[in-house]
Amino acid sequence: QVPLEESGGGSVQAxxxxxxxxxxxxxxxxxACMGWFRQAQGxxxxxxxxxxxxxxxxxxxxxxxxxxxxxxNAKNTLYLQMNSLKLEDTAMYYCAAVSGxxxxxxxxxxxxxxxxxxxxxxx
Numbered sequence: 001q002v003p004l005e006e007s008g009g010g011s012v013q014a015x016x017x018x019x020x021x022x023x024x025x026x027x028x029x030x031x032a033c034m035g036w037f038r039q040a041q042g043x044x045x046x047x048x049x050x051x052x053x054x055x056x057x058x059x060x061x062x063x064x065x066x067x068x069x070x071x072x073n074a075k076n077t078l079y080l081q082m083n084s085l086k087l088e089d090t091a092m093y094y095c096a097a098v099s100g101x102x103x104x105x106x107x108x109x110x111x112x113x114x115x116x117x118x119x120x121x122x123x
Contacts, residue, residue, distance in 0.1 A: 001112070002024065002025070002028050002032075002097050002111075002112035003023075003024055003025050003028070004022055004023075004024050004028075004095045004096070004097060004112065004113060004114035005022065005023045005024070005095075005114055005115075006020060006021065006022050006093065006094065006095045006114045006115065006116060006117040007020070007021050007022075007117060008020040008021045008117060009093060009117030009118045009119045010118075010119070010120070011120040011121075011122065012085055012119075012120070012121055012122075013121070013122055013123070014085060014086060014121055014122065014123050015084060015085065016085050016121075017081070017082060017083045017084075017085065018082050018085065019079055019080065019081050019082070020036065020079065020080040020082070020093055020095075020117060020119075021077055021078070021079055022034075022036075022077065022078040022079075022080075022095030022114065023076060023077050024076055024077075024078070024095070024097065025076065026076050028076075028097050029071075029073075029076040029078075030053065031053060031099060032053070032097040032098060032099045032111070033050055033051070033052050033053070033097065033098050033099060033101070033103030033104075033107060033108070033111075034050070034051055034071075034078050034095070034096065034097045034108075035047070035048065035049050035050035035051055035069060035078070035095075035096060035103075035105055035108045036048045036050075036078075036080045036093055036094065036095055036096065036105075036108070037093075037094050037096055037105065037108045037109050037113070038089075038091035038092060038093045038094065038119075039091055039092050039116075040088075040090060040091040040092075041091075043091075045094075045109045046060065046091075047060055047104065047105025047106040047107065047108045048060055048063055048067065048080070048093070048105055049063065049067055049068075049069040049080060049105055050069070050103050050104055050105045050107070050108055051069050051070075051071060051078070051103075052103035055071075056103070057069050058103070058104055058105060059105065060105050060106075062088075063082075063089075066082065066083050066084045066085075067080060067081065067082050067083070068080070068081040068083075069081075078095060080093070082119070085119075085121045086121060087121050087122070087123060088121075089119060089121050090119060090120050091118075091119060092116040092117070092118050092119075093116060093117055093118075093119050094113040094114060094115075094116045095113060095114045096108035096109070096111050096112065096113040096114075097111050097112050097113075098110055098111025
């Protein structure tokens with residue numbers, strides 16, 4: 001079992017910002033492709049952003065220019081800064097880790113993930 005603990009979700013008006021955090025073990029943090037996927041009610045899981053062990057990042061097209069994935073190596077912590085939030089960003093967001101595959105947002109849904117944190121964007 002891979003420890004992944006998310007925090008930082010909440011409710012925000014459209015156009016606002018939130019920052020999600022995810023703490024994991026040093027072993028996972030240093031070796032895995034990590035990132036975030038989301039699942040809106042009644043919809044399939046969607047990879048949002050991924051970062052590989054070398055620090056390269058990729059994003060799903062719908063969040064490019066608005067979301068930024070980053071990490072704090074000293075704290076084994078992953079972040080997702082979400083700006084200019086839209087109604088369609090409303091979902092449960094999961095921190096995930098996967099290894100052995102090409103590091104993309106879509107690949108994250110096939111790895112391990114945490115309990116999730118809810119993000120609700122209202123008008």
